[in-house]
Amino acid sequence: MAVWQYILLFSTALVGGGAALVGDQRLRKFLPTLLSFSGAYLLGIAALELIPDVFGQGAASAGPWLLLGFFIQLLLEGFSQGVEHGHVHAHRGQGMGFAVGIMFGLGVHALLEGLPLGAGETHAGGHHFHDEHLLYGIAMHKLPAAFALGLLLRGSGYSRAFVWTCLGIFGSLSPIGVGLGQVLSIDPEWRLRILALVVGSFLHISTTILFEADGSHRHGISVTKFLIIIAGMGVAYLTVH
Secondary structure, eight states: OHHHHHHHHHHHHHHHHHHHHHHHHHHTTTTHHHHHHHHHHHHHIIIIIIHHHHHHTTTTTTTHHHHHHHHHHHHHHOOOOGGGGTTTOOOOOOOOHHHHHHHHHHHHHHHHHHHHHHHHHHSSSOOHHHHHHHHHHHHHHHHHHHHHHHHHHHHHTTTHHHHHHHHHHHHHHHHHHHHHHHHHTTTTHHHHHHHHHHHHHHHHHHHHHHHHTTTTSSSSOOHHHHHHHHHHHHHHHHHHH
């Protein structure tokens, strides 16, 4: 990947988390809007580009790998507290184990999603067009996730220095995943399986965001959120075609 793409993967975590630290409650009201747009974009690129790519290239047992990615993400959220889709349940007086659990859940996902980007370059002599969509999808959902992470850790009483350190680790793990994908020389069949795994996690994150678009206690969706979701899917459609 180009240097600017590594920078994009790293900086989105710092920008999103930094906004939480600087703006705090003043910017928190924008989190649902950003989540709805990013969730719709993720779902759009998954349906329009990533899923057809995985199944179109004839990956053996792609379906079970996609489902495995969905359920792995479900398990990881037991550690991450649902930060990936904007949950912020801050509790003062939490010990180091609370932050470590959150970072483990976020970190495993971030590392995995970088692997197919690096593996694609190893075997294709450069990244495919769909890899750009995967790259933008990762960056898109890292922004609100990092924002929620910053709010959660700061609201739980951790120091700013500690929160910035966690944001730096979170931001670095996807680029590290890209590097691992290049170094390990993952064969094309396994790359597609890992991509299916990542797509499964995207489906879990995006659908959870959209189901919770107007809160878990409302059956329906506001006109504003509906238009935001349409816009996110529309951007996905325009970038794919």
